[in-house]
Amino acid sequence: MRITNNMIKAYVDQTVQAELEEPLTGIEGMVLGFVFKAEGQTITATEIMSKAKAAKATTSQTLKGLVKKGYLKMESSPIDKRKKMITLTDKGIKVEEEFKEIFKEISQKVKSGITPEEEQIFRSVLKKIRENVGNKED
Secondary structure, eight states, X not given: OHXXXXXXXXXXXXXXXXXXXXXXXXXXXXXXXXXXXXXTSXXXXXHHHHHHTOOHHHHHHHHHHHHHTTSEEEEEOSSXXXXXXXXXXXXXXXXXXXXXXXXXHHHHHHHTTOOHHHHHHHHHHHHHHHHHTTOOOO
């Protein structure tokens, strides 16, 4: 599983780098996706860290990098000044749309030659593995 995970991650990173004008890592793309899906809602670094299953330092570094590149803005919450509200900039919205198309292509490549039945079996096995290790998310 680890080898397959590493191969897919490398393929995703390579494809994203080739398609985008400005280089972004896989984790940066995931973070942009989380913020994009939460648009109109307050999202915090803690929520992103939890969804990405990333360490606090990795999440912090990723958010700072995305702010520096102009994809995100972080502002203090009017309710709780300790929390930062994270939103996409116009540049972030544009690149997220590009990401959607890129990930459609990646998904098609990864699933190439796999029948719907094989995909269902694979998903079922992955679900069992997650249950075995205590993570019941799909």
